[in-house]
Amino acid sequence: MxxxxxxxxxxxxxxxxxxxxxxxxxxxxxxxxxxxxxxxxxxxxxxxxxxxxxxxxxxxxxxxxxxxxxxxxxxxxxxxxxxxxxxxxxxxxxxxxxxxxxxMKRQRISILTGKAIIEDLRSPNETFASVGERHHVSATTVMKIFDMCVSYPVPVKLCRVMQIDETYSFKSDDSKYVCMLLDYDAQSPVDVLPSRKKEYLAAYFRKFPRSERDRVEYISSDMYRPYREIAATFFPKAIFAVDRFHVVQEYTKSLNRVRIRVMKGTRKGSPEYYLLKHQSELLGIRPDA
Known part of the structure; x- marks a missing residue:
């Protein structure tokens, strides 16, 4: 033709x-x-x-x-x-x-647009939103292109002090949260995992030899039970502790529940009711302060 x-x-x-x-x-x-x-x-x-x-x-x-x-x-x-x-x-x-x-495969944007988006994301001053606006696509589309085109090196070593945390992930198909592994000494990420589910974490840490896992001396996380179970199974020599932030957070939540319960049993208009409702910060002051 x-x-x-x-x-x-x-x-x-x-x-x-x-x-x-x-x-x-x-x-x-x-x-x-x-x-x-x-x-x-x-x-x-x-x-x-x-x-x-x-x-x-x-x-x-x-x-x-x-x-x-x-x-x-x-x-x-x-x-x-x-x-x-x-x-x-x-x-x-x-x-x-x-x-x-x-x-691009399974995308409604051109190959040239995908290349231009990845090139723009090299700048530390750019965000997914700013790049998306420049190229007439949504920030979510920019994120998908980034995940599709950028590969992450798989770590071969673990750290002495490992922090485990999570953040909400609105795009993950496997979990509502992504799991972050952080090196406390170096203050740098070790890896970011697409799920915090116990079975996924078990499969991930099983890839590391026992000798490498035994190098981890301390593990800290929030109070999510699977983290404790994973630590006990794969890091038997490490000391596990809930980090200070989450301890204080849980203490504050518990104290607030008690405050509300006591306040509801106190007569409205009384000095005690007023203090519990409007000056609850006084509960955190030491008596001898």
């Missing part, structure tokens, strides 16, 4: 911006608008061999328009409508899609 004959300079510019050879394009059209640019592209059919049987008796099965955010313009949003062709093998009846030169 013949390649498209470029109709105007705008379409020629679009070919250059997308890095496409005109010989690969069957049809391209542009629709400039206020604040955005729409580009529709259909590629020349290649009729690749069937991935199942290797046959060459291939026909076009259908087309599926795919909307892709593309980062070729800085002053406006650019949306690519890619008419993705699907082929069918007449020998084994397998259907399969043509190679997509525009988008």
């Amino acid at each position: 013949m390649a498209v004959k470029v109709k105007n300079s705008l379409e020629n510019t679009a070919l250059e911006l997308f890095g496409l050879d005109a010989s690969r394009v069957q049809n391209i059209s542009t629709s400039p608008g206020i604040g955005q640019m729409l580009v529709e592209v259909t590629l020349v059919p290649a009729f690749p061999e069937c991935p199942r049987c290797g046959g060459h008796n291939i026909v076009v099965f259908n087309y599926t328009p795919r909307v892709i955010n593309h980062d070729v313009l800085t002053d406006r949003k650019c949306t690519l409508i890619y008419n993705a062709r699907r082929y069918k093998c007449k020998d084994c009846h397998r259907t399969y899609g043509e190679d997509n030169p525009f988008a």
